[in-house]
Amino acid sequence: MMKEAYKLVIEYLKYNGAVVTESADKALVQLTEQLDRKFMNRPFYWHYRDSVNQSGEPMHLIIQETPGQLKANDLLSIHYDHHIFQSILGSAQQENQFYTAYEQSETSCMLYPWITIQLTASFNPPGLADIRMNSRISLISGIKYISGSHTCDNLSLSGTRPNGSIIQSNRLPFATAISILYSGIEHYVSDQINDDETVQVCFKHISAGLIYLRSFE
Known part of the structure; x- marks a missing residue:
């Protein structure tokens, strides 16, 4: 099921405006501000940006099809077992309305x-x-x-x-x-x-x- 879940998460992020660069078994994802606010658990960062009326910098992620130890430029790497992946997957399943x-x-x-x-x-x-x-x-x-x-x-x-x-x-x-x-x-x-x-x-x-x-x- 990991492969199918990976495909669904990538499709969901693309649909919601993220910039996704895919390779064989992983993807580099530039989140939108809306996606960052929803999934990345940075309420203090966004509260500060809102309080000073400044735009924020949405995060970049690496999403892997299977678990691994990939590290690249200090980017957060997530996969099926990661809680952020599961949070995105839950929204994808709900919003795709099975x-x-x-x-x-x-x-x-x-x-x-x-x-x-x-x-x-x-x-x-x-x-x-x-x-x-x-x-x-x-x-x-x-x-x-x-x-x-x-x-x-x-x-x-x-x-x-x-x-x-x-x-x-x-x-x-x-x-x-x-x-x-x-x-x-x-x-x-x-x-x-x-x-x-x-x-x-x-x-x-x-x-x-x-x-x-x-x-x-």
């Missing part, structure tokens, strides 16, 4: 749980068109479906649970399901670029949800 939806039915039915993830894969250097991906995995059978932007999913979903429906409990743990689905997405994208190692892939515009469907496969 939603719940139900397949609609006019009669009583059994509904089975799935995890769904939608995202856009973009490529550097430019040349390949972005791919908007729709994917889902059954929490009952483990079967997964992954498709590119030219395939539409015609499921009729709503935030309201159908009357008389029965919810089947999941058998596959959420963390396991998400890990399997992300691996499938990465494999799908690799096939599109023919495993060209010179092409870097960036996942963005990520949304996810727990959906209940009338089929478990």
